[in-house]
């Protein structure tokens with residue numbers, strides 16, 4: 001009765017099941033993987049939540065497939081500010097499409113680029129939703145690797161090895177989740193050469209772009225570069241203004257003219273079929289978007305302080321350039337799966353093991369840097385002491 005994809009078993013992960021079970025038993029779990037900013041004690045008062053959605057226009061339904069023009073104009077403005085452009089090079093709001101979130105943006109793009117069974121390339125390590133997004137759109141995926149040499153960089157041999165005629169898009173996450181690396185100009189050049197030779201579009205996920213911990217000079221800018229293949233740039237309120245509950249994302253198309261009309265016409269058909277973005281958030285978009293500077297400074301301050309604290313207590317942590325995560329490396333005698341399960345069962349601390357993000361063998365954990373400093377610092381001290389005890393037991 002069901003599609004092949006849903007004939008397979010979707011088993012819940014053991015660690016996540018254990019967390020759910022402990023919570024059902026009323027244990028308080030300290031979730032060091034918390035990546036939902038609305039649960040991390042940030043000050044949202046400047047958003048003025050009681051008034052933000054007041055608008056006489058909320059009783060008017062304007063089914064605009066791409067989303068309201070005024071909203072798309074504001075988004076174009078955001079990109080225009082990224083770099084001084086000549087007026088003739090300004091971002092055209094007609095190349096912007098609103099969606100109900102970045103996940104939906106991916107699905108819309110897959111629909112216009114791919115046939116069932118086609119392949120997309122995704123980064124490894126990377127954000128675990130891509131496999132699911134590919135699957136529910138009846139696509140296959142292959143991984144290209146990232147290598148660490150003081151920073152995480154694309155392993156171009158691994159990328160070229162997986163390119164076939166079936167590959168219809170390469171996903172770049174800039175900066176990547178969870179490794180926090182931005183693409184360098186050199187990486188952009190190599191990638192462009194490959195995509196241009198093979199005619200493969202790029203989907204560039206920039207949801208963490210504004211959360212840089214380094215200056216971005218010398219980094220790839222997918223918005224302000226001209227390519228001879230299509231590039232789809234994704235972002236949304238979920239991260240940019242730390243308001244995932246408002247469910248508004250967007251796609252910016254940066255494409256050579258020869259593909260632009262076809263892309264825009266096709267995306268418009270997909271968006272028109274769903275009309276998934278509600279009017280209320282569109283009417284309040286400007287206010288939520290303007291809130292981003294306030295919330296981004298709070299988040300950046302906290303992530304930097306938490307990262308620095310972690311680094312002083314546990315220097316075996318990878319360099320990050322942006323994003324909301326840190327990745328401590330565990331010593332090789334520690335079994336990542338056993339450690340994270342034991343940490344949860346015995347000490348009620350939940351962290352993500354590296355395998356959630358497809359890291360290669362050596363043991364690691366992934367921590368969110370969003371928790372308030374007092375909670376984060378205490379948890380780090382506890383976790384390190386548990387880890388040291390665990391290492392000792394492994395040695396004897």
Ligand SMILES: Cc1ncc(COP(=O)(O)O)c(C=O)c1O
Nearest residue numbers: 101102103127177207236238249
């Ligand atoms: C890299 C990346 N892309 C997309 C998303 C999903 O964003 P949205 O809430 O807009 O669907 C996330 C969420 O964590 C993410 O980490």
